[in-house]
Amino acid sequence: MSTAFPVSPPLARRMAALRSSAIRDLLAVTARPDVVSLAGGLPDPDLVPRERIRDVTARVLHSADALQYTETAGLRSLREVVAARESVRLSAPVDAARVVITHGSQQALSLLAQVLLDPGATVVVEEPAYTGALQVLRAAQARILTVPLDADGMRVDRLADLLSAGERPVLVHTVATFHNPRGVTMSAARRRELVGLADRYGFRVVEDDPYGELYHGGPPPEPVAAHFDRVIRLSSVSKTLAPALRVGAMVAMPDVCAAVELVKQGADLCDSRLTQEIAAELLADEPWLDAHLTGLRDEYGRRAAALRSAVARELGGVATLGAIDGGMFGWLEFVDGTDADALLPVALDHGVAFVPGSAFAVEGVDRGAARLCFTTNTSDRLEDAVARLAAAHRAPIPGAAGGQSTQE
């Protein structure tokens, strides 16, 4: 800006520190219709229950109050149906007073950071990590430590090592079920170990669970929060009903709920009563919801299988795909030294997009991996996408091996 008007120091700092999510920037590029995008974390719009939402909306709009302001913590009927569903998942009664509805579960992360973290506070995340959590934690000027993942999810033994070494995190963030980006799920044993450590060392666990209902085979292990009532549990209807409802739900102890509600007043007063009414109606109709979720699970399971067989066929010996039991993502690891960052622009030229693993890196940068979303596209398109990716992999990479990154 060529002006004498001062740039405020915080603004300048935010712009430098808060890198825009590389994924979101990438999404802009990949919106081109000739590109099959495995990059976003988007549900398939054709699987969103649009007709049903249209019917419910028409009915909800018979009431004049549906378009009025609503309570900061969320519409009572929505909190109650969320509490009822969470009671089933946690195998323990959850009172609606322990539920706060947020503007997507991303808002809950943001409000929790305001409520729980001072600048410099130590937090632990999984490596690689959900980028939305990293953005929030960096904005809060947290000191971020990482624990690696393996096929059974977070290496809780490595967390124990950190604690033994004297680290005292305020909170530990985990996408325990169908991890973003890794796709793995924390085992039941590790869930118990994690809450044991939380109890012993007095840190809070944030169980970020937008994908738990999207399992393919059997249901995943019980939520982390089922093992300890002090876990802060986040869920969302964005992946099961529709992103545009912007309905996330936090289940937490009353002190955390009260503080989050308080900062939410300042953050946006309240969410949309209209979309909360819609979500409440859809969640309360159990027969319909069960059938809808079963349909989603079946179709997404078929797509994951199609992705797997396409990778085996097209990229066998070159890359391996991690296990996929649900969620939205498969983790592709090149075993031939391919640099995924360098591959990306070539892949875009071949009409396919993915997110390089480096976008999810906190400390270690893994340039040999890619996150592939299998929910947005049909099985046919997924197979086509993997063929394009294989063609890109066979093409020469400009700028030679170890090529330049397209992301900061």
Added chain:
Amino acid sequence: MSTAFPVSPPLARRMAALRSSAIRDLLAVTARPDVVSLAGGLPDPDLVPRERIRDVTARVLHSADALQYTETAGLRSLREVVAARESVRLSAPVDAARVVITHGSQQALSLLAQVLLDPGATVVVEEPAYTGALQVLRAAQARILTVPLDADGMRVDRLADLLSAGERPVLVHTVATFHNPRGVTMSAARRRELVGLADRYGFRVVEDDPYGELYHGGPPPEPVAAHFDRVIRLSSVSKTLAPALRVGAMVAMPDVCAAVELVKQGADLCDSRLTQEIAAELLADEPWLDAHLTGLRDEYGRRAAALRSAVARELGGVATLGAIDGGMFGWLEFVDGTDADALLPVALDHGVAFVPGSAFAVEGVDRGAARLCFTTNTSDRLEDAVARLAAAHRAPIPGAAGGQSTQE
């Protein structure tokens, strides 16, 4: 909480510092059907264009994309129609790139505080102040200075005094048009003086303008932002279309837009594409919108007049009502020494609610005033409400003169 689990220091501090808005707590009490509430700042649900929103929603939902995630800065079509409307209001072309859609204009305040303020930063607000701004500024640990209001809005001369005395605010927040809670409007001359000071001293002005389209007689003076392109201008459809759309709009310079978009990614990823599509359609239909706004202005003008004549009839000699040229609020000042805080519980017993002036106090506590909202209720109900208020005023106040406050 009877537990060894540690309460995090930030959480404890937030709970102490971030008093819940007294108004919002009051709203819970006044939801009783036997109470006529002049307390909230709510549009009349019967004047919200529900049929039209139902029609538009049905049409919008023909597109599968309407329920998908959308851009963080807002749907392109919505930004464009906002830019077109703002171009008219500001008498200068506004590019859509200078518009960021937020989750109500409250979210813009919250994001701006994150972007512009370090702890201890000096900000100036009007006294009495919009409580939603105070919540945000207190959460940001700003150092809050105040400038009084008179019938011509902010006493800009008093702001000049602060600046002359060496104060260097980062920003000045003003509800220049139809002030909440005072109802007054800043004169055109003072708007020019304000931006002259902003230019000279290098502070930012946040023009918080949710009410500007709701004028009764002629339109208000040109927006503050019409005088200086570095004013950050906030508007909202909550009062003109529907609160449940949760659509606010910020017009600002590109650097501020970019920073706000960046922190919004972490705050909630994006808003509801569905409600943004609805808002875009309604705002783009100029003939319909003009007729709708004219209807609102006429009806709210009639209600303001009804409130005025009822106050003159029922409370003449006891209280005076400030001028009302638009917006949602009238400012009632008792001239007989009545303590509005002490009057409130008596008024609730008589079936009427208002917000005592003290709820909007920053430094000086004005216990002799009350904010009356005239938009939620019909003229008949307003007249009834004032009669109840007069009856409460005639009743003995428990605990004697200067009685105890019902609010912190």
